[in-house]
Amino acid sequence: MIKKECLFCRKEYLIKIWKRNTSKYCSWNCKINSQKGRISWSKGLTKETEPRIKKISESLKKYYKENLNPKCGFKKGHKVHPGKKLSEEHKRNISIGINSSQKFKDSVKSKERSLKLSKALKGRKFSDEWLKKVN
Numbered sequence: 001m002i003k004k005e006c007l008f009c010r011k012e013y014l015i016k017i018w019k020r021n022t023s024k025y026c027s028w029n030c031k032i033n034s035q036k037g038r039i040s041w042s043k044g045l046t047k048e049t050e051p052r053i054k055k056i057s058e059s060l061k062k063y064y065k066e067n068l069n070p071k072c073g074f075k076k077g078h079k080v081h082p083g084k085k086l087s088e089e090h091k092r093n094i095s096i097g098i099n100s101s102q103k104f105k106d107s108v109k110s111k112e113r114s115l116k117l118s119k120a121l122k123g124r125k126f127s128d129e130w131l132k133k134v135n
């Protein structure tokens with residue numbers, strides 16, 4: 001038995017002396033992967049790509065933590081909406097009521113707006129509770 005380096009994974013493996021000139025890979029896996037045109041991983045590639053992917057996902061997490069949550073993270077029963085103008089309008093709609101047709105239209109408009117909002121923020125539960133109050 002002699003040592004040989006696999007041409008695909010660069011691992012040292014043992015091979016019988018009479019096979020030393022024909023054998024190139026440590027396993028069938030390496031042989032097949034090599035013949036595929038090196039689509040699959042190799043040691044050098046994963047070491048380079050994994051930290052990169054990790055870094056991207058970490059920076060994304062950091063971004064959402066710093067930028068998205070403070071604005072969009074509603075607490076249950078909390079009467080906070082982005083934009084003072086919007087919340088003032090909502091208060092007006094609630095206090096005046098929806099007896100006249102114009103007020104009803106306004107209410108429908110704000111309902112649509114809040115539905116869009118809830119989809120964007122994924123704050124469905126909160127929005128549903130809030131819609132009950134508006135109606």
Ligand SMILES: [Zn+2]
Pocket residue numbers: 006007008009010011025026027030
């Ligand atoms: Zn190998």
